[in-house]
Amino acid sequence: MSPMEDDMKLKLDKKDWSEWYNTVVEAAGLSDKRYPIKGMNIWLPYGWKIMMNIDKYIRELMEKTNHEEYSFPLLIRQTEFNKEAEHIKGFNSEVYWVTHGGENKLDIPSLLRPTSETAMYPMFSLWVRNHADLPLKTYQIVNVFRYETKMTRSFIRVREIHFFEAHTVHTDFEDAEHQIVEDLDIMEEIARRLCLPHLKLRRPKWDMFAGADYSVGVDSIMPTGRTLQIGGIHQYKDNFARAYNIMYEDVNGQKKYAHQTTYGMSERLVGTLISVHGDNRGLILPPDVAPYQVVIVPIFRKDNVDAVSEYARSVKEMLDESGLRVNLDDRDLRPGNKYYHWELRGVPIRVEVGPRDMQGHKAVVVPRDTGEKMAVSLDDLVNTIVSEMDQMKERLLGHAREDALSKMAYYPTIEEMPENPEGMVIGAPWCGEDNCGHQMEDRLDMNLLGVPLENYDARDDVDMHRAMMAKFNVDESNLHCAVCGARAKGVAILARTH
Amino acid sequence: MSPMEDDMKLKLDKKDWSEWYNTVVEAAGLSDKRYPIKGMNIWLPYGWKIMMNIDKYIRELMEKTNHEEYSFPLLIRQTEFNKEAEHIKGFNSEVYWVTHGGENKLDIPSLLRPTSETAMYPMFSLWVRNHADLPLKTYQIVNVFRYETKMTRSFIRVREIHFFEAHTVHTDFEDAEHQIVEDLDIMEEIARRLCLPHLKLRRPKWDMFAGADYSVGVDSIMPTGRTLQIGGIHQYKDNFARAYNIMYEDVNGQKKYAHQTTYGMSERLVGTLISVHGDNRGLILPPDVAPYQVVIVPIFRKDNVDAVSEYARSVKEMLDESGLRVNLDDRDLRPGNKYYHWELRGVPIRVEVGPRDMQGHKAVVVPRDTGEKMAVSLDDLVNTIVSEMDQMKERLLGHAREDALSKMAYYPTIEEMPENPEGMVIGAPWCGEDNCGHQMEDRLDMNLLGVPLENYDARDDVDMHRAMMAKFNVDESNLHCAVCGARAKGVAILARTH
Numbered sequence: 001m002s003p004m005e006d007d008m009k010l011k012l013d014k015k016d017w018s019e020w021y022n023t024v025v026e027a028a029g030l031s032d033k034r035y036p037i038k039g040m041n042i043w044l045p046y047g048w049k050i051m052m053n054i055d056k057y058i059r060e061l062m063e064k065t066n067h068e069e070y071s072f073p074l075l076i077r078q079t080e081f082n083k084e085a086e087h088i089k090g091f092n093s094e095v096y097w098v099t100h101g102g103e104n105k106l107d108i109p110s111l112l113r114p115t116s117e118t119a120m121y122p123m124f125s126l127w128v129r130n131h132a133d134l135p136l137k138t139y140q141i142v143n144v145f146r147y148e149t150k151m152t153r154s155f156i157r158v159r160e161i162h163f164f165e166a167h168t169v170h171t172d173f174e175d176a177e178h179q180i181v182e183d184l185d186i187m188e189e190i191a192r193r194l195c196l197p198h199l200k201l202r203r204p205k206w207d208m209f210a211g212a213d214y215s216v217g218v219d220s221i222m223p224t225g226r227t228l229q230i231g232g233i234h235q236y237k238d239n240f241a242r243a244y245n246i247m248y249e250d251v252n253g254q255k256k257y258a259h260q261t262t263y264g265m266s267e268r269l270v271g272t273l274i275s276v277h278g279d280n281r282g283l284i285l286p287p288d289v290a291p292y293q294v295v296i297v298p299i300f301r302k303d304n305v306d307a308v309s310e311y312a313r314s315v316k317e318m319l320d321e322s323g324l325r326v327n328l329d330d331r332d333l334r335p336g337n338k339y340y341h342w343e344l345r346g347v348p349i350r351v352e353v354g355p356r357d358m359q360g361h362k363a364v365v366v367p368r369d370t371g372e373k374m375a376v377s378l379d380d381l382v383n384t385i386v387s388e389m390d391q392m393k394e395r396l397l398g399h400a401r402e403d404a405l406s407k408m409a410y411y412p413t414i415e416e417m418p419e420n421p422e423g424m425v426i427g428a429p430w431c432g433e434d435n436c437g438h439q440m441e442d443r444l445d446m447n448l449l450g451v452p453l454e455n456y457d458a459r460d461d462v463d464m465h466r467a468m469m470a471k472f473n474v475d476e477s478n479l480h481c482a483v484c485g486a487r488a489k490g491v492a493i494l495a496r497t498h
Numbered sequence: 499m500s501p502m503e504d505d506m507k508l509k510l511d512k513k514d515w516s517e518w519y520n521t522v523v524e525a526a527g528l529s530d531k532r533y534p535i536k537g538m539n540i541w542l543p544y545g546w547k548i549m550m551n552i553d554k555y556i557r558e559l560m561e562k563t564n565h566e567e568y569s570f571p572l573l574i575r576q577t578e579f580n581k582e583a584e585h586i587k588g589f590n591s592e593v594y595w596v597t598h599g600g601e602n603k604l605d606i607p608s609l610l611r612p613t614s615e616t617a618m619y620p621m622f623s624l625w626v627r628n629h630a631d632l633p634l635k636t637y638q639i640v641n642v643f644r645y646e647t648k649m650t651r652s653f654i655r656v657r658e659i660h661f662f663e664a665h666t667v668h669t670d671f672e673d674a675e676h677q678i679v680e681d682l683d684i685m686e687e688i689a690r691r692l693c694l695p696h697l698k699l700r701r702p703k704w705d706m707f708a709g710a711d712y713s714v715g716v717d718s719i720m721p722t723g724r725t726l727q728i729g730g731i732h733q734y735k736d737n738f739a740r741a742y743n744i745m746y747e748d749v750n751g752q753k754k755y756a757h758q759t760t761y762g763m764s765e766r767l768v769g770t771l772i773s774v775h776g777d778n779r780g781l782i783l784p785p786d787v788a789p790y791q792v793v794i795v796p797i798f799r800k801d802n803v804d805a806v807s808e809y810a811r812s813v814k815e816m817l818d819e820s821g822l823r824v825n826l827d828d829r830d831l832r833p834g835n836k837y838y839h840w841e842l843r844g845v846p847i848r849v850e851v852g853p854r855d856m857q858g859h860k861a862v863v864v865p866r867d868t869g870e871k872m873a874v875s876l877d878d879l880v881n882t883i884v885s886e887m888d889q890m891k892e893r894l895l896g897h898a899r900e901d902a903l904s905k906m907a908y909y910p911t912i913e914e915m916p917e918n919p920e921g922m923v924i925g926a927p928w929c930g931e932d933n934c935g936h937q938m939e940d941r942l943d944m945n946l947l948g949v950p951l952e953n954y955d956a957r958d959d960v961d962m963h964r965a966m967m968a969k970f971n972v973d974e975s976n977l978h979c980a981v982c983g984a985r986a987k988g989v990a991i992l993a994r995t996h
Contacts, residue, residue, distance in 0.1 A: 034624060035617075036578060037608065040571035042621060048569055071546055073538035073658050074572075074610075074641065075594075080534060096573075097598040098610070101645030102591040110535065112572075112596070119533075123540060126532060143572065147599030160571050 009340065012280045017223045021153070021275060028283050028345045030270075031154040039152035039159035046345065049291035050270055051162060055141055057193055057288065058164055058265070061186050067137040067166055072119045074142070075110040081118045084243040090210020091115070094147045112145035115264065117211065120167055121244035128258055130249050131171055135179070139166035139263075155271030156228065156498060162267040169246060169258045176235060176259040177455070180216070183233045183263040184456050187218055190265075191462045193288045194273050195396035196220055197404050198230065199425075199464050199493055201450030204437055209262075213237035218265075219449055219495070220272040221404040221464060225423030227449065228275075228498040230268045236260040276400045283346025284369050286396055287389035292327040294319055294385060295342045299335050299354035311358040315351065315378070322382040343368060348392055349385050367392050397461065404464050410472035410491070414482045420445050425495040427468050429488035431481035437492065439483050444494050451490035465493065507838065510778045515721045519651070519773060526781050526843045528768075529652040537650035537657035544843065545768065547789035549660060552767055553639055555691055555786070556662055559684050565635040565664055570617045572640070573608040579616045582741040588708020589613070592645045610643035613762065615709065618665055619742035626756055628747050629669055633677070637664035637761075653769030654726065654996060660765040667744060667756045674733060674757040675953070678714070681731045681761040682954050685716055688763075689960045691786045692771050693894035694718055695902050696728065697923075697962050699948030699991055702935055707760075711735035716763075717947055717993070718770040719902040719962060723921030725947065726773075726996040728766045734758040774898045781844025782867050784894055785887035790825040792817055792883060793845045795836045797852035809856045813849065813876070820880040841866060846890055847883050865890050895959065902962050908970035908989070912980045918943050923993040925966050927986035929979035935990065937981050942992050949988035963991065 010027055014020045025031050030047030043051065062069065075098060082088055095111040113119055120138070128136060144163045152158055166183070170176040184200060191198055199219040208215040209232060218231030238257040240246070246258045277284040287293050296319075298312035309330060316328040327347070329338050335352070342350060352364040352373075361378050367388050376384045410427040411417045417426065421444060428440060430451065437448045452458060452465050460466050469476065469491065479488035508525055512518045523529050528545030541549065560567065573596060580586055593609040611617055618636070626634060642661045650656055664681070668674040682698060689696055697717045706713040707730060716729030736755040739745070744756045775782040785791050794817075796810035807828060814826040825845070827836050833850070840848060850862040850871075859876050865886050874882045908925040909915045915924065919942060926938060928949065935946045950956060950963050958964050967974065967989065977986035 032621065034621070035571055036575055036620065037571060037573055040573060042571065043569035045566035045568060048567055052567075068543035069546055069550075070543060071541035071660075073533055073535060073540065074643075075535055075538060075658070077534055093600040095600065096596050098594050099597045100595040102593065102647075104645075122534065123530065123532070145572075147602075149600075160573070162569075 010282075010344070012282065014223060014278065014280055017275065020278070024274065024278060024282055024344070025154045030274075033152075033154055037159070039148050039157070041154055041158060041160075043162075046291055047270065050285065050289050051267060053289040053291070054190075054194070054269055055164070058141070058190065061189060062139050062166065065137070065182055065186065067139045067168075070120075070138050070140050071142065072113075072116055072123075072140060074113055076113055076119045077108045077110050079108055080122050081111060083118065084211050084240055086239075087117060087211035094149075096145050096147055113142070114144055114146050115163075116140065116142070116144075116165055116167070117240060117262070121240050121246060124167075124169055124258075125244050125246045128169055128246055128248050131251060134169055134171050134248060134258065135175060136169040137166070137179075138168065139164065153271075155267045155274070158267070164265045166263040168261045169241075170260070171248065171250065171256070171258065173235075173237060173259050176237070176261050179261045180233055180235055180453075181456055183261070184216070184453070184458070186263070187231055187233070187265075188459055188462050190269075192397070193286065194269060195286045195393055195400060196230075196269075196272060196276060197397065197401045197462050197464045197467070199227070199449065200452060200456070200458060201465070201493055202453050203450045204434070204448055206434065207447070207450075209234045211236060211239055213239060216453060217449060219493075219497075220276065221407060221425055221495075222272065222275050222498060223403070224498070225407040225425060225496075226498050227425060227495045228268060228272050230272050231263070231265045233264075234262045236262065276403075277396050278346070279369075282344035284396065285346035285348060287348040287392060290346065290348050291325065292347050293324050293389065294326045294349045294351055295338075295347045296326065296328045296351045296353060297335050297338045297342075298328075298330060299352055301355075304355050308353065308355055308358060312353050315353055315363060315381070318378070319351075319382065319385070322386075324382070324385065348389055351381070351385075369395055401464070401467060405467055405471055408464070408468045408471070410468060410474060412480075412482060414440060414443055417443055417482075419443065425493060427465075427472070427474075427491045427493055428482040429479040430490065430492035431484055431486040432489040433481075433484070433486075436481050436483035440492070440494055446494040446496050449493045449495060449497075451492050454490070465491070508780075508842070510780060512721060512776060512778055515773065518776070522772065522776060522780055522842070523652045528772075531650075531652055535657070537646050537655070539652055539656060539658075541660075544789055548768055548783065548787050549765060551787040551789070552688075552692070553662070555688065556639070556763070559687060560637050560664065563635070563680055563684065565637045565666075568618075568636050568638050569640065570611075570614055570621075570638060572611055574611055574614075574617045575606045575608050577606055578620050579609060581616065582709050582738055584737070585615060585709035592647075594643050594645055611640075612642055612644050613661075614638065614640070614642075614663055614665070615738060615760070619738050619744060619758075622665075622667055622756075623742050623744045626667055626744055626746050629749060632667055632669050632746060632756065633673060634667040635664070635677075636666070637662065651769075653765045653772070656765070662763045664761040666759045667739075668758070669746065669748070669754070669756065671733075671735060671757050674735070674759050677759045678731055678733055678951075679954055681759070682714070682951070682956070684761070685729055685731070685763075686957055686960050688767075690895070691784065692767060693784045693891055693898060694728075694767075694771060694774060695895065695899045695960050695962045695965070697725070697947065697991055698950060698954070698956060699963070700951050701948045702932070702946050704932065705945070705948075707732045709734060709737055711737060714951060715947060717991075717995075718774065719905060719923055719993075720770065720773050720996060721901070722996070723905040723923060723994075724996050725923060725993040726766060726770050728770050729761070729763045731762075732760045734760065774901075775894050776844070777867075780842035782894065783844035783846060785846040785890060788844065788846050789823065790845050791822050791887065792824045792847045792849055793836075793840045794824065794826045794849045794851060795833050795840075796826075796828060797833050797850055799853075802853050806851065806853060806856060810851050813851055813861060813879070816876070817849075817880065817883070820884075822880070822883065846887055849879070849883075867893055899962070899965060903965055903969055906962070906966045906969070908966060908972060910978075910980060912938060912941055915941055915980075917941065923991060925963075925970070925972075925989045925991055926980040927977040928988065928990035929982055929984040930987040931979075931982070931984075934979050934981035938990070938992055944992040944994050947991045947993060947995075949990050952988070963989070
């Protein structure tokens, strides 16, 4: 909070990701974890702005795909929560219970939503009457609550989670399957904005979302070589519709159970983009979600403060008008301290304006990731910044891909697999049988995260499964299970997870 | 949800506000109160969009006045909650208690925030160190929870409340007083957007916010003649700073307690704008917060569907480009049904386009409140709509002022006051003594809501206290208490409240 902070240079070393992450989150003013309840942290303004920019983009994509935004209550009565048996089992040990209102004991205890199926679906059963009501495409952006017993970490494992959840209702399984393809497309769009390569994997049966017919997990590959799940897309079939009586009359007047899907993401998007892009000088924020895309640092001596300040303000005005998010740092500090301050906070573009720039009607542009300085005429400044930000996005995605790929390996047979490999993400052909999957998990001391969906055509630029297959020249037409040698259903991914 | 609804015409009569309100909220798709927990309602997309537009405007005003947005945890431990004695007393009977996480009893029970003083101030005591850290101007937009025992009503009295709260920290009382003036200015700005005349009254001692030094209530005058509090602005002095140890070092190195203020508003803004502006055809939404500012209704016969539809789409494109929020209603329904549908939902401007308009390169513009049709050339369409919306805002505010004023009366002495007047808001000079205030309350069976702040210069256009003083030619320089005849501190307002 005080200007003193700028004089205290931090030692950052991303090789120790855990220490690096905690230090950067605190020093850049993203989150304060000193709140007296473990795992419930305070979003500080700078961190909150990143999240809000992500939310804004999610809302745009939801609108484009005809989802409508709702806001459901936080509390769910035990009565409604208990209707879908698998779902309760999955969440029972990690929900917060509200038992009293004032001094009165509640007739029926309620819980804080850990996710909103059981809040929404009793209402869906009132709203859905006729095939013309379908598809019903809803979403909300709310906080959910999980009584986490593991070690907590800002944005990555917390007890109050900033959450996006889309819930859709369809006439049949096929239509729900189309929704899942749309969700995967949306996921790739978001990943492109955040420059985040990732894996999209159909989870094995033993690792599905509670109540789902099948689940697709979206996993980011972290600097540790472990994966972090950043999204979940679930086919519910009619499992919940049967439990919550969500029925519609079809064109022939027959009553049928609806089919449902969900799609969830959370503040982990912030945790992973910090981790994947940052360096030893601090954050590097993808331009689309950076609170400030540009920081202007005026460079003056005592005898030209006024002139340079005015020039800096005129540059700011010009950039503001172009729609860029700009901050003019006119604090009374040395320029070097300001550079340090904004590099730590990951502002994509620094613009320096000094007396010589002023005379030449110029400014110096410095992208955060390369640190290269370029003198630019004011007439070209907006275009240069926009084009530099585009190039930075490509570089961020490219570096993230390279780094992820360097951590990936492929083994056609279990015998070739290393024992207890640290920091690796491993691909291996798999027949789909539990037994073979578990044998690989045991050998590697890893989780089997799944295989790609057959009916989804992932895009090369962001999908790391595709990238791995290409790197190791895997012939998909002739795959045999790494354990039993039977025909494989696909190349499974195994990894340790955060 | 189904197109059938358009055929069922509702009977709306605003004279019975309670019935009218509940019907409109449901029929216009703002909120669904069938959620199984009383007073916890579902925000439906149309209602939520109104709220989000209001939030967006609040955020703009907060940014303009250098407030920063935070997001604090929902749960507050009993330990922190119990530190300010008056505050606990005020809220103890209406908080929800969380006692268990999973199957574990929590060591320290936590409550769902009813407001966030006790969540924020322990952190403020860590953040505030030095006079250079002040003023600290924070806000958040979150849901708060109150275990309401009275009858609930959508947006007006609910148990989960969509809430805005600004919390500021200052070096001294004077600086905090400036903040309160800024808050009142912001309140007037928002009221202007929502076309809501209102009262801003320093509450009597017996009706202050729990823990405040003094409280200003902002009250809207409802169609019932009762008032509804839509905002609260509080001077805390150092009351909370002492309880939560919020201290700073002043320029001389001396430790001092900080002074604090808060400013709160809620979803009641939606409740009151529905109530104040609506008519017997349904909602009338102020253009600045309407989800759609314009609805386009194409009017075609079977032989010209394609041409008219295309013309309608081109009109939509043009209006979209101008930045207006536009909906093209191309459903297969009769135009009359569509008019009814969108009038009920309060869309400010209807644009009709038929074959004749197409030929004349024209469109028909119909403001929701007047229903007057005007043929406009396409070249003038955007300008006409913008100017009609501006005029509508003036009309909405003007009508709301007239209606409020028609319910206000002024009595210089208690003897002249009617006994048990229904549907009236009454002004009377008051010396400020409890006893005199209570006598008026008893006589009228009303609450004394307070007198305007002396140091705030309210604006004529939105402030109904000013309007009342002018209407009744009250001479402020020579006021004597309506009860005891002593010199009056101002003209107090008495009313029944929602």
